[in-house]
Amino acid sequence: MINLQRTQMFVAVADTGSFTAAAEALGLTKAVVSFNIRQLEDELGVTLLLRSTRRLTLTEAGALFHQRSVVLLRDAEQLQDDVRANHAGLTGELRITTTPEYGSQVVVPLLAEFNQQHPELRVRHVSSSLHADLISERFDVAIRLGTLADSRYHAAMIASFTILPVAAPDWLAKHPVDTLEQLAKADWIIHERLPSPLRWQVKASSGELVSFEITKAPRLYADSAQALMAFARAGSGVALLPEWLARNALDGGQLVSVLPGYTFAQQGIYAVYPDAQHVPAKVRKFIDFMRARVN
Numbered sequence: 527m528i529n530l531q532r533t534q535m536f537v538a539v540a541d542t543g544s545f546t547a548a549a550e551a552l553g554l555t556k557a558v559v560s561f562n563i564r565q566l567e568d569e570l571g572v573t574l575l576l577r578s579t580r581r582l583t584l585t586e587a588g589a590l591f592h593q594r595s596v597v598l599l600r601d602a603e604q605l606q607d608d609v610r611a612n613h614a615g616l617t618g619e620l621r622i623t624t625t626p627e628y629g630s631q632v633v634v635p636l637l638a639e640f641n642q643q644h645p646e647l648r649v650r651h652v653s654s655s656l657h658a659d660l661i662s663e664r665f666d667v668a669i670r671l672g673t674l675a676d677s678r679y680h681a682a683m684i685a686s687f688t689i690l691p692v693a694a695p696d697w698l699a700k701h702p703v704d705t706l707e708q709l710a711k712a713d714w715i716i717h718e719r720l721p722s723p724l725r726w727q728v729k730a731s732s733g734e735l736v737s738f739e740i741t742k743a744p745r746l747y748a749d750s751a752q753a754l755m756a757f758a759r760a761g762s763g764v765a766l767l768p769e770w771l772a773r774n775a776l777d778g779g780q781l782v783s784v785l786p787g788y789t790f791a792q793q794g795i796y797a798v799y800p801d802a803q804h805v806p807a808k809v810r811k812f813i814d815f816m817r818a819r820v821n
Contacts, residue, residue: 530602532566533595535559536574540592543582616644616808623652623660624669627752627771628795632820633669640815647808655719655750660800666809668798669816671768672720679798680805682813685820686792688769691784692776697761703784710741712784713763715754718747726766729789736788755781766790795820 538548539559549556567574574588584592624633634651641649652665660668660679674681691709693701703709706728716723724740746762748754751771758765759780775781797813799805 616647619648681796684795692781694761715746715757715765
């Protein structure tokens, strides 16, 4: 049976490249660390480290053991957190950031329910259209919509949603849109935070994928979907909105779908968290909770 404490010492030595540095990081003496590494090598029957006066080098077996040990220690820590959380419930603080619209409409009600299930857990929600630096601003998780390109973070997909072009009935009556060409030349209200707001790929009712590009220079821009919807309801033109946000206005007749025979690409709802070896139980449990509720 592998001794996890000795394995942890070995990983510290391999990561720091020094018995002294590993001992300082673990709060132990160099002699204790050195003794336990020798014991670990004896138990495994292999040499893990080649020692010289200048540096330490991992053997082939040591490199393999290090790679697997990192996973083993992470899983052991995660198991410990899960058992504690299952016994005593979640504690501490969950710091989460979302966009204003999706936060108020979807995430905050879910956070309230999640908090009722874990009364010892403090919840801090920050609403912002800006993409926060999760590490420097100490957020545990961010809920983001659309597509992701930031490789510094891990992302768990929660669900997907439909986006559709909408306009006020009075505007559409004055500016009929029956083709993609007419839609491309319409008065568009643009979300300025999108990476390519003027170019999209749409699917026709036949299933054919078609490239779509807005050709008329837009006159209205906004940095939030809520503002786009307000412009559209005021009769300013066409806005591309999430179906979950526009649904009430569509059902109430304040907005109508433009060219419903064409479908814009589905967008994702993601839980984004810092790229770390260990994901706290509070984050994993909230992601699982939200995925179950949203789907």
